[in-house]
Amino acid sequence: MAEIRLVNLRKAFDDFVAVRDTTLTIHEGEFFALLGPSGCGKTTTLRMIAGLEMPTSGRIELDGRDVTSVRAAKRDIAFVFQMFALYPHLRVKDNIAYPLRSQGIPASERKERIDEVARVLRIEHLLKRRISSLAGGDRQRVALARGMVRRPRAFLMDEPLGTLDAEMRSAMREELRGLHDRIGATSVYVTHDQIEAMSMADRIAVMSKGDVLQAAPPMELYLNPASLFVAGFVGSPAMNFIEIEGPLAPGATSAQAALPGAPELPVPALPEGASGQKLVLGIRPEHLKVGADEPISGTVFATEYLGSHRLVVIETPAGRLRARVAKGLALKIGDRIGVGVDPAWAILFDADTGLALNRTTPPETAAGHTPMLHAEASHG
Structure with missing residues (x-):
């Protein structure tokens, strides 16, 4: 688990300012949502936390350590993409094992970790199946498992339920929040869907045109919008x-x-x-x-x-x-x-x-x- 701090974070693309001087603290073990319409800067903020985008100015801290210039692979953060980014020709267990192979983890430890996350996400029965044969909700679980298996200090999720139908989205909201509570990880979740944010997050930052307009618990946002x-x-x-x-x-x-x-x-x-x-x-x-x-x-x-x-x-x-x-x-x-x-x-x-x-x-x-x-x- 990790505390994430953004200090005067700014990102500009030529004359367009995508994120404007954002200062936020995401507490250790918190489920934090970045909420706003398309183009408000929430995904850009998430990508800067992950190290996939470099800020124009400002600072990113992970447990008090300045990681602003640290490569993404060295930040010990898992990123779950909207389109899952899985290898369709590989079996589920090989997709989950991929980051462990990249880190040189021994085969015995890889198997132990894969079995552990498969049990937590209830996908033991899918380990031998190919990704191309899975439904959207199962693919989502595999994408989460691939992030979890590394045992990262924080999970970053960029609209991971966006491609699912309404019934599956509702079920996966419950699954994601339950998973967060079981593993106790710091989670940052990007969405444009206010129902997703309100039903899952401990706190929500509402963004518009690159600015964070209010960061508060769901009930505070609802009863006392700023x-x-x-x-x-x-x-x-x-x-x-x-x-x-x-x-x-x-x-x-x-x-x-x-x-x-x-x-x-x-x-x-x-x-x-x-x-x-x-x-x-x-x-x-x-x-x-x-x-x-x-x-x-x-x-x-x-x-x-x-x-x-x-x-x-x-x-x-x-x-x-x-x-x-x-x-x-x-x-x-x-x-x-x-x-x-x-x-x-x-x-x-x-x-x-x-x-x-x-x-x-x-x-x-x-x-x-x-x-x-x-x-x-x-x-x-």
Whole structure:
């Protein structure tokens, strides 16, 4: 196991800056995810940690040792690629043995290590089969085994589930997290899928355009996003955003929505010294209140039955809002319904900077209740 530190890490390709002055600490034994859209710099960051890309500036430390200029083969780190990078003509056990042969490990020790990782990953029955005959999930296990067999100090994974179907991805999420817990390795996992990151990682760094916008545990990202980008990227469906008229007076508990004809909304109080001329109110779909007596009148635009709950899209004077409601609430397209905002769960953002101005402190959290990290992805 190893602690990984990135200090002012920067990578530029001519005039394009892929990673911008990133400083992060990945703790020993932690499952850490780099999350963001395509082109945000997460894979470039991972490749610099592995030694496959050299940073333009900054420093990479492994257990306090500066490895910025150390070759990839000397960093004692395993890298699992998205496309597995296996040899299809070889048997499974020969693929797993390849790095051990390269290191000159004796045959008896090679067999012992192969048997050990095969047992941990439950692929003993596949050792004599060729890679070309395996399904995607089994190939993924073999790729992990090839990395594990070296007993590295850290595992780096670049979207390893990207080629699998939805059912296999779900199963492999459980397998990967269980494997991490069993072997106790430091793991860094790159993904654009927020459900993957939220369900597996101890902490997540959300990236955009080369910058790390926030690094925090999943619940912290979900309840207290630091910016509009994080609030919109984390969560499925995303947080609702309502533009409101600013600035707010100190201690104000209500504000006028910016759209013509929109009602006054309850808002959380701003911290001392916080201000903003243009403000955005953010509220998660499950924290909207829906009922005939709620103050914001709207019309049901769409409704989706998702088994455990129903997702309702409502057109209102404050904009189109998505609410997560009980599955038994009978609503259909065209129905009139009221929507209410619970300020205990709401966040105010500065529209110009995109930064959050307050943190949520809902009573449910203090009482030990765990809020929903994400709803099931909507269909269509």
